[in-house]
Amino acid sequence: MKSLRFALALAGALALPALAAAQTPPPAARARSEMIVTTHPLATEAGAWALRLGGTAADAAVAAQAMLGLVEPQSSGLGGGAFAVYHDARTRAVTTFDAREKAPAAATEGRFLAPDGRPLPFVAAWQSGLSVGVPGVPRLLETLHRRGGRLPWPALFAPAIARALAGFPLSEATHREAAWLLGLNPSCADGARLFFRDQTAFAYFAAPDCTAKPAGTPIRNPAYADTLVRLAWQGAAAFYGGAVAEDVVAAARDDPAIPGDLTLADLGAYRVIERAPVCVGYRGRTVCGMGPPSSGGLAVGQMLGLLEGFDLGADPLGAGAVHLFAQAGRLAFADRDRYVADPDFVAVPARGMLDPAYLAARAKLIGPDDMGAAPPGTPPGASGGFASDSRAENGGTSHLSAVDRYGNALALTTSVESSFGNGVMVPGRGFLLNNQLTDFSFAPRDEAGAPVANRVEPGKRPRSSMAPTLVFGARGRPEIVTGSPGGPRIIGYVAQSLVNLIDFGLDPQAAIEIPHHQNRNGRTELEIPVPGATRPYDADALAQALTARGHAVELGAQPSGLGVIQAIEGGFLGGADPRRGGAVGGR
């Protein structure tokens, strides 16, 4: 997988010139009463339709997610998992929903080890039945609707059902990612393909000569329409039991590479867990995010808490600001890798990790030069004894942000983990299986035998980086909704979007278009500007200034998919990520 990642990074780097032409970013979109931002225009349209009918943010999210599963199948869908952070205007409560995939009851800690005890290569685990966790998305949609919906549940599926039947043009992103994976196949023959190894997905995404169907190809998915009709009329039960569940189980167990062990009982037992948000104060606001099993809320919260005592200056790409942000990233990732896992299995010192005194002590480690690899701290309440894990997740996620006329706000990040999940499309059902269980640490213990917090255990949910986030103003009203795909880089993308809005006073669109930079406790990564998508800047000059402070700098692609909404006097401003082709809707 390392060489795969390297090849991908290289391909991205070569395709992009070092400096973009001068350009003026488009202004942020405005709306008076309601807004939705998603990573795909058709999903935004479905969500905006629900809002226009008097629907809530929850209604819009259901309609948009049903559409994302059709038009962005490489990123999210019914076969995947999600996290949502939700503000209910009536009760003024903020809560989170954990719809993360769950390991089957039969899973053991050696799941991703080869017979010789070494971790399986990532691709072998990814493209197999072993990586498939119990999906959470269908139950989450139902939970969100029960909690905050106003429109009739069956109606919310109408746009996606209509599109699945009438057809839609295959997107550039779906084409590009399918072409990438098909190109990695050692042979195209049935039984020899590494990617798109099952017939159903192969026929759906590829031409018989093993090339990816071109962007713009009209695609129909009547099988998906049929699944949505079942969900519309029978609720999530139509997914977790009966014929659909049987097909999901069979698709995982009959995997053409390595059979999985998912059972009907695993599906039947799946629950969405409502958990308290993790919140931190930042410059007079309260930033609330998704707690464990995601590391997103804690890591974003730690970064902001660490930066609270510093003045970031006036330039979002100034060497001083980038240096401080990188140091905060190092410290947050050190703790994340050590402590965060499913809180139903591991005591995560979440409160201690955001304790202001702890963060103030950690912030003292930040000096004028790069600190190098940060060791984890010992937050109050840490029981210790865990080994660090450096599992890095990769692409395959969507994010949507929504606010409605009633004052509700919702941030939803939703994922099949890698591109096209585990690559298997459930025959006759029109959606892909996830490979989210590869977000567990493959090695259950370190060399000294200390257990890794994020090791595989039966019924456990793998650690995530997803960071759907809501920010509240002094009077408790939601001010910002943000989130992004991007694997572990999500943490930096989201923290940067907040700093760009709060510290640098940028509007959501401008905040998104500032080139990314971050440090995941390794190199300091700088984004190569993307013409037409990011603000031009002198990346080499910034790299030199950082190198002078001791940073090891790496320039590369930073494929975020941010969706940001900001409440302003008399309405909302919205920004969608041009790196991903997202869109803002509402009125």
Ligand code: GLU
């Ligand atoms: N599986 C990753 C996570 O849960 C997300 C992957 C992505 O964003 O592409 O953190």
